[in-house]
Amino acid sequence: MELANGTGVQEFILLGFGVGQRERFLLLTFFSILYVLTLAENLTIITLVVLDTHLSRLPMYILLSNFSWLEMCYVTTTVPRMLFDLASPYGIISFNSCFFQFYLFFSLGNTECLFLSAMALDRYLAICHPLRYTQIMSQDFCYVLVATCWVVGSLWHILPVVLISRLSFCGPNIINHFLCDPVPILSLACPPLGIASNVYKIFMNAVVIGNVSFVVLSYSVVTFTLMKTSNQGNHKKAFSTISLHIVVVTLFYGSVAEMYLTPGGESQSEVTKAVTLFYTAVTPFLNPLIYCLRNDQVKEALGKLLKKKERLLRSTVSM
Numbered sequence: 369m370e371l372a373n374g375t376g377v378q379e380f381i382l383l384g385f386g387v388g389q390r391e392r393f394l395l396l397t398f399f400s401i402l403y404v405l406t407l408a409e410n411l412t413i414i415t416l417v418v419l420d421t422h423l424s425r426l427p428m429y430i431l432l433s434n435f436s437w438l439e440m441c442y443v444t445t446t447v448p449r450m451l452f453d454l455a456s457p458y459g460i461i462s463f464n465s466c467f468f469q470f471y472l473f474f475s476l477g478n479t480e481c482l483f484l485s486a487m488a489l490d491r492y493l494a495i496c497h498p499l500r501y502t503q504i505m506s507q508d509f510c511y512v513l514v515a516t517c518w519v520v521g522s523l524w525h526i527l528p529v530v531l532i533s534r535l536s537f538c539g540p541n542i543i544n545h546f547l548c549d550p551v552p553i554l555s556l557a558c559p560p561l562g563i564a565s566n567v568y569k570i571f572m573n574a575v576v577i578g579n580v581s582f583v584v585l586s587y588s589v590v591t592f593t594l595m596k597t598s599n600q601g602n603h604k605k606a607f608s609t610i611s612l613h614i615v616v617v618t619l620f621y622g623s624v625a626e627m628y629l630t631p632g633g634e635s636q637s638e639v640t641k642a643v644t645l646f647y648t649a650v651t652p653f654l655n656p657l658i659y660c661l662r663n664d665q666v667k668e669a670l671g672k673l674l675k676k677k678e679r680l681l682r683s684t685v686s687m
């Protein structure tokens with residue numbers, strides 16, 4: 369991916385949060401702890417799925433472990449840089465680093481949209497077509513689905529990033545944000561903007577609206593199917609799983625829609641920062657808790673792992 373700066377601007381200044389030194393320290397402490405906990409939670413899920421021979425063969429958990437890895441990458445794209453800027457007086461970032469963050473942030477965001485759709489497809493097939501589920505959602509198909517999410521997600525935003533990077537930046541270089549978001553970057557570019565702005569909006573709307581529509585349709589059919597189910601035990605268990613998925617989808621798409629699809633959603637800088645902070649730092653922390661809160665299989669796998677670790681520790685001490 370070749371970036372070309374149309375002018376002599378070599379760096380940008382990220383304003384971050386307009387707060388005092390004491391508030392900066394509190395934010396630094398809070399988000400440092402949140403970041404470590406987020407990595408620990410998602411790494412735990414990956415470890416449980418990899419080490420448990422039963423879970424590692426189930427499509428739902430193959431998708432969940434990849435989603436956890438994605439969340440670790442997603443939060444690492446923004447939070448460490450934000451922590452660095454909170455700890456330093458100036459949020460200076462080079463031109464290439466800024467656009468590299470822009471690319472990573474949106475490519476991983478696209479990949480998350482695709483994984484949420486893949487997980488919705490998995491639940492749709494499991495509940496609406498249970499007899500054909502194992503035939504359709506085989507391990508091979510699941511791995512192809514995972515690879516497709518990663519590849520398409522990583523390629524989707526290359527064109528908008530390259531087009532915006534080739535614009536001329538002829539004056540101010542201050543970005544009123546804590547990350548390199550395209551909207552404040554475009555506001556710094558000198559006219560004419562050409563097709564860059566429109567291409568970015570088309571690509572953004574396509575991936576969000578397309579995936580939201582698919583997810584809403586899938587879970588609507590699933591909910592309707594469950595309402596017709598006579599088996600109350602399976603009914604409640606399936607509803608419990610689906611409700612957790614819907615909470616995760618709502619948290620992510622609700623904040624993204626507020627930012628990028630609502631008219632004027634990007635105009636208020638402080639609101640923009642708060643919403644962006646929520647879906648880049650808070651949501652990745654909440655997702656593992658939500659998915660595993662009422663998941664008996666994950667709890668069972670965690671119990672086995674802890675017991676195995678306890679036995680190993682006892683045998684080591686006894687020696």
